[in-house]
Amino acid sequence: MFLEAKDIVKAFGAFRAVDGADISVAENEIVGLIGPNGAGKSTFFNCLAGDAEPTSGTIRFLDQDLTRATPEAHARLGMARTFQVPVTFEDMTVLQNVMVGAFLRHPHRTDAQDKSRQVLEFTGLAHLAGSPARSLGTPGRKRLEIARALATEPRLLLLDEALAGLTPAEVRLAIDLVRKIQQQGITIIIVEHIMEVILSLAERAVVFHQGKVIAKGAPRAVVDDPAVVSAYLGHHMKRVRM
Incomplete structure (x- = not known):
């Protein structure tokens, strides 16, 4: 199996934020992790x-x-992640931010720069290469996070609410980018609150509730699962399906 997590528990004192969760991911899949706030999905994501x-x-x-293993060991083996709140080096240019990721595989500056320019072209940020990161709005910062992760040349990309805070038009553009990334042979796990995104992108969804996985399967089948409706979707599910 490409990625497999078994019986994951993450406890903070007596509280189990993740309580025996499992996941298996095949190469080149897009798998969505969903659940209400406090369900444990983000903690599980951080463990992965x-x-x-x-x-x-x-x-x-x-x-x-x-x-x-350390985050560096994860990165060296081919796992990269983005953060829910974009982490940018504000006083560095967009190109320099991406080079931070590229240096993992390309220790020479010229090589890292060349790789970063390729990634910026791929992610639609090439025209902003010389701009300071602090000048970017939310869509640009989200895309820069993805670009820096891609510069590490991952085989598995973990996206933490990479589409949150975007307008509907921006969400559509971001969905197109995620699909392009998958077409490059990169496997994706995405944590997302926007159910429409999971329905559009994910081949499988894993639903968390109170630290446990309560449902797995095709996203549209998961939407109809009574346990999911009760725990998470409720009236929102009806809006999604209209």
Whole structure:
């Protein structure tokens, strides 16, 4: 299996933010993680990315045990992530921000710069290469996060609400970019609150509630799951399906 996490528990004292969650992801899939606020999906996501160490359970990626590995080890093996709140180096240019990611595989400045320009072209940011990161609005910052992650040449990209805060038109453009990324052979796990995004993009959805996985499957089948309706969607599900 490309990525497999088994019996993941993340406890904070007596509280289990993640309580025995499992996931398996095949190469070149797009898998969506959904659930209400506090459901445990973001904590589980952070465990997969190496930013939180599970209390128990195992995480294997490309046949390597990454359960307690550092974020750097995750990146070197081919796993990259974005953050819900974009993390940018404000006083650096857009190109320089992307080069931070490119240096992982390309230690020479010229090579890192060439790689970064390719990524900026791919993500539609080439015209902003020389602009300071602080000049970008929300859509640009979200796209810059993705570009910097792509510059590490990942095989698995973890997107943490990469489409949140965008207008409907911007969401459509971002969906197109995610599809282009998948077409490059990159597997994607996406945490997202916007159900329309999961329905549009994901081949499978994994639903969290109170730290547990309560449903898995094709997104439209998950929408109809009574446990999901009760725990998460409710009246919102009806709006999505209109």
